Each structure stands twice: as structure tokens, then as C-alpha cells.
Amino acid sequence: MAYILQVDFKHEGPFGDEMVGAFTDLATSINExxxxxWKIWTENEEIKEAGGIYLFETKEDAENYLTKHTKRLNRFGIAHVNGKIFKANNSLTAINQGPVR
Amino acid sequence: MAYILQVDFKHEGPFGDEMVGAFTDLATSINExxxxxWKIWTENEEIKEAGGIYLFETKEDAENYLTKHTKRLNRFGIAHVNGKIFKANNSLTAINQGPVR
Incomplete structure (x- = not known):
């Protein structure tokens, strides 16, 4: 069983390659x-939003990370963070090649 | 470059194994x-929500599918569908083993 955490929030930049330099250290820390x-880093420069799609082993792990990450984003000046946690439906996901385990 | 489509909506059921039987045909059609x-099917029985995380090759493909899927959900009686499209940041995603290509 695996759990998806989807997070998005208003983000004025950086985007693209500039985002990589700014967040490489954070990305490395997330592996721990x-x-x-895994995490897919998401960005939409047109609507000034960014976020991430994460896969966690348990619901509790996803909840704990969302709490930690929301506090971090608040410190970065991002007041409102959209965060939702879902269980992956493994049988349907398997039909659509979804990368869960 | 790949694009994430994240979709979620209120869903009164079915969940889990019962959801599989109800949506196997739809899942098969999505492959076309x-x-x-790919798609990861998402569900949260506690808060009565479901949805999906999709990966598409282009932004236009993601937009066209979101339009089609929103109309289908409306026909199912789901009036409000949250749908957001993001570009995946490939360099940061690679640090975190994210399954994009």
C-alpha cells in the first residue's frame, strides 16, 4: 500500500533551471x-504555482511530512498550502502503468 | 518534458476493491x-474524496483530457472538479527518483 501526497501553493519564482539551483539542497534532504x-517537483509559471507529488509508504509518513513541509513553507512566507493525502488504488493504477509499489 | 495533471473531487463511493470493479473499463479506456x-488512482474514504495523478507528454494533452474528464464527472453528478496542470521540473525530480521521463 502506498500513499500519495499532493501539495501546491502560490509561488512567485524561481522557475525552471533557476528553481533547480535554489532547491537542490532541499531535494537531497527529502530523500532522508x-x-x-519519490517526489515529482511541479511548477506552473503562468499561474504562479508550484508544488509536488510525493509517494510515501504509509499514511502517517505522508501526514508527518505534510506537517513539516507546511511549517517550512510558512517560514518561506507562503501562508496557504494546499495539501491532500490519498491512498493509491493499486489494482486500477496497475491498469494504467502507475508507478506505485 | 512531461506534465502532471492532478484531479480530485468529492466521491461518496465505491472505494477500494469495489472501486476496481466499477472503473476497470474506464481505466482501460484511459490508456488510449x-x-x-500513466495514472495513479487516488482515494480517501475518510474525507470522501477521490481522483487521480496523471502524467501526459504535453500540456495540451493534459488540458484536453482534463476538459473531457470534467464533463464525464459532471455527467456522473460530480459538479465540482479540482484539476491542476503542472510541468515537472526534471532536474529536481531526478534527485528524488520521481517517475517522469
């Missing part, structure tokens, strides 16, 4: 989070 | 959508 499997 | 790469 308990129960973390 | 233009530019579709």
Missing part, C-alpha cells in the same frame, strides 16, 4: 524523510 | 488517450 519513496 | 503515460 521517513517512508519517502 | 492522446499523450497519456
Amino acid at each position: 524523510e521517513k517512508g519517502f519513496i | 488517450e492522446k499523450g497519456f503515460i
Whole structure:
């Protein structure tokens, strides 16, 4: 069983290659989070939003990370963070080549 | 370059194994959508929500599918669909083993 955490928030930049330099250290640290499997970094420069799609081993791991990440974003000046946690439906996901385990 | 489509909406059920039987045909059809790469089916029985995380080859493919899927959900009686499209940041995603290509 795996759990999806989807996070998005208003983001004035940087985007693209400039975003990579700004967040490489953060990305590296995320690999050490308990129960973390993978993250897809998401960005939309047109509507000034960014976020991430994460896969965690348990719901508790996803919840703990969301709490930690929301506090961090608040310190960065991002007041409102959209965060939702879902269980992956493995049988349907398998039909659509979804990368869960 | 790949694009994430994240979709979620209120869903009264079915969940889990019962959801599989109800949506196997739909899942199979999604494999035929233009530019579709994969989908993770998401569900949260506690808060009565469901949805999906999709990867598409282009932004246009993601937009076209979101339009089609929103109309289908409306026909199912789901009036409000949250749908957001993001570009994946490939360099940061690679640090975190994210399954994009």
C-alpha cells in the first residue's frame, strides 16, 4: 500500500533551471524523510504555482511530512498550502502503468 | 518534458476493491488517450474524496483530457472538479527518483 501526497501553493519564482539551483539542497534532504519513496517537483509559471507529488509508504509518513513541509513553507512566507493525502488504488493504477509499489 | 495533471473531487463511493470493479473499463479506456503515460488512482474514504495523478507528454494533452474528464464527472453528478496542470521540473525530480521521463 502506498500513499500519495499532493501539495501546491502560490509561488512567485524561481522557475525552471533557476528553481533547480535554489532547491537542490532541499531535494537531497527529502530523500532522508521517513517512508519517502519519490517526489515529482511541479511548477506552473503562468499561474504562479508550484508544488509536488510525493509517494510515501504509509499514511502517517505522508501526514508527518505534510506537517513539516507546511511549517517550512510558512517560514518561506507562503501562508496557504494546499495539501491532500490519498491512498493509491493499486489494482486500477496497475491498469494504467502507475508507478506505485 | 512531461506534465502532471492532478484531479480530485468529492466521491461518496465505491472505494477500494469495489472501486476496481466499477472503473476497470474506464481505466482501460484511459490508456488510449492522446499523450497519456500513466495514472495513479487516488482515494480517501475518510474525507470522501477521490481522483487521480496523471502524467501526459504535453500540456495540451493534459488540458484536453482534463476538459473531457470534467464533463464525464459532471455527467456522473460530480459538479465540482479540482484539476491542476503542472510541468515537472526534471532536474529536481531526478534527485528524488520521481517517475517522469
